[in-house]
Amino acid sequence: MPSGAWFRPPRALLVSFLMFTLAPVAALGWLGFRLLEQERALERQRTHEGLQNAADRIGATLVRQLAQLEEQLGSLVVAPDRQVEATASELGRRLDDALIVVSSPRGIDGYPPGRLLYYPFLASAPEPPAEAFAPAGALEFRRRDPARAAAAFRQLTGSPEPAIRAAALLGMGRNLRKARHLTEALAAYGDLVRLGPVPVGGLPADMLARHERCSLLAEANQLSDSHREAESLYLDLQGGHWRLKRAAYRFYAQEAHLRLAPDRDTRTLDARALEQLALARGVEYLWEAWQAGGEAPRPCARSCASTTAPSFFSGGTRRSAGPPWWPGLASWRASGCRRSRPPSTSSG
Numbered sequence: 001m002p003s004g005a006w007f008r009p010p011r012a013l014l015v016s017f018l019m020f021t022l023a024p025v026a027a028l029g030w031l032g033f034r035l036l037e038q039e040r041a042l043e044r045q046r047t048h049e050g051l052q053n054a055a056d057r058i059g060a061t062l063v064r065q066l067a068q069l070e071e072q073l074g075s076l077v078v079a080p081d082r083q084v085e086a087t088a089s090e091l092g093r094r095l096d097d098a099l100i101v102v103s104s105p106r107g108i109d110g111y112p113p114g115r116l117l118y119y120p121f122l123a124s125a126p127e128p129p130a131e132a133f134a135p136a137g138a139l140e141f142r143r144r145d146p147a148r149a150a151a152a153f154r155q156l157t158g159s160p161e162p163a164i165r166a167a168a169l170l171g172m173g174r175n176l177r178k179a180r181h182l183t184e185a186l187a188a189y190g191d192l193v194r195l196g197p198v199p200v201g202g203l204p205a206d207m208l209a210r211h212e213r214c215s216l217l218a219e220a221n222q223l224s225d226s227h228r229e230a231e232s233l234y235l236d237l238q239g240g241h242w243r244l245k246r247a248a249y250r251f252y253a254q255e256a257h258l259r260l261a262p263d264r265d266t267r268t269l270d271a272r273a274l275e276q277l278a279l280a281r282g283v284e285y286l287w288e289a290w291q292a293g294g295e296a297p298r299p300c301a302r303s304c305a306s307t308t309a310p311s312f313f314s315g316g317t318r319r320s321a322g323p324p325w326w327p328g329l330a331s332w333r334a335s336g337c338r339r340s341r342p343p344s345t346s347s348g
Helices: 003-007 011-077 081-093 130-142 146-156 162-178 182-195 205-219 223-238 246-258 267-291
Strands: 098-104 107-111 300-305 312-317 326-331
Touching (some): 011 081, 011 098, 081 098, 130 162, 162 182, 162 205, 205 223, 205 246, 223 246, 246 267
Antiparallel strands (some): 098 326, 300 312
16 A cells, blocks of 8 residues: 555545535525525515605695695685685795685686696686777788788777787787888887786787797897797796696797707706696696596595696585685695586686
C-alpha cells in the first residue's frame, strides 16, 4: 500500500460529514426563507390594515364634513326667495373646491362665482327684434356690400336697447372686417367689449368681441397683441367669467388656447382647468340624472357617482314647499340639496 493512502480520510466518513453538515445548513436556509416570507406577509397585512384604518378615518371625516355642510345648506333651504342669492354667496365663500348650485326656471347659478366653467342648463335670453336688422342684413348677405352694411349697422349702435346695440356693433365689426377696414373693425369690437356680457345669439357680447379681436389682430400681423388678447380671454374662460353651455365653452377655450404665444407654458392653467372641468361634469351628471328621473327626490339622501370626471358625492335635504328652485352643493366630495324639479331641457 502506498504511503499516501494512510493519510487519506475514509470516503464513507467524508460523505457522512458532508451530509450531516449540509442538511442543517439547508434547513436553516429554508427556515430563513420562510421567516422572511412571513415577515413580508405580516408587513403587507400591517400596510393593508394601516390603509384601511386611514380610509376609515377619511370616510368618517368626510361624512362629518358632509353633515356639517348639510347643516349649513339648511340655512339656504329655509331662506326667503329674495335672500337666496346673498345666502348662497355667503356659503360659497366658505367652501374649498366645492360649489353651491341653485337651479331655477331662469337657469343655474353657481356660488362662489367663477368656479363653474359651463352650465348644463341656461334659460334663453330675449333676442332683439329681427326686423330691426333686416335692411343691414339685406345689404350684407343679398347685395354683398359690406361697406354699406357696416354703415347700416352703425346707425343701430345708438339704440337705447343694449341687445340691439350689441348685435349692431357685432354686425358692424364683421362687415368692416369684410371691407378690410381692420382698424375700424377693431374699434367696433372694442366698443362691444365695453358693453359687457349682453347676450347676442345666446352668447356674451364681450366674449364674442374679444374672440374676434384675437383673430383680427393676427390677421393685421399684430401677433404680440393677438397673443396678449388670447391669453386674457383664455384666463377669463378658465375663470368661469361667463355663463356658457358646454359646447360654447369648449369651442372658445380651444380657439383661445390655439392663439396663445408659442412659448407660453400653460401647464399650470391647463391643470387647474381640468379640476374645474371635473366639477362642471359632476354638476352636469347630477342634472342629467335628475332630468332623466333616475333618482327620485327624497327628504334626505347622499349618493356617489363616477363618470369621466373623478368620483363625487351628492346628498342633502329638501323642503317640500316653495317655488321651483333647487339649491345644491357639488364638488369632488360634494353635498347637495333639492326642492322641486326645474323645467326639462337639453344640456347643450
